[in-house]
Amino acid sequence: MSRVRCSRPLLEPAVSDGYYALVASDMPIAPGDFVLLWPKDQGQRPFAKRLMLPPPRSWERWPGGDAVPVVIVEQLNPAKRLFVTVDKLRAIHRIAAWFPPGMFQHADQSPRRAARKRHPRQSAAD
Secondary structure: OEEEEOOOHHHOOOOOOOOEEEEEOOOOOOOOOEEEEEEOOOOOOOEEEEEEEOOOOOHHHOOOOOOOOEEEEEEEOOEEEEEEEHHHEEEEEEEEEEEOHHHOOOOOOOHHHHHHHHOOOOOOOO
16 A cells, blocks of 8 residues: 545545545445546656546456547546546556545655654764
């Protein structure tokens, strides 16, 4: 499992801006679940939405062609349904839980670095 910070209020009031999503790539997805969609374009960030219509089971192996399977998701603020074709997605992961910002350290701060800041080493002269 990994965590991702929600940086836009698109899922309010269900999820507050700044909350962390605990993402489970191995959990099955179903309508009504909050999911993280990973675009194929590496320049785009993943985005969290509520799943309305999941992709077909074998969507990762879609061979291409004119009929492209679609995923339907929704955002809550403002209320809007989005249709995303699977050829634009690299992965869809289920969000297992949400946590408020104070529960985790800053994303770029490792636990070891955080411990050093709390308990700095004393120099040999001390």
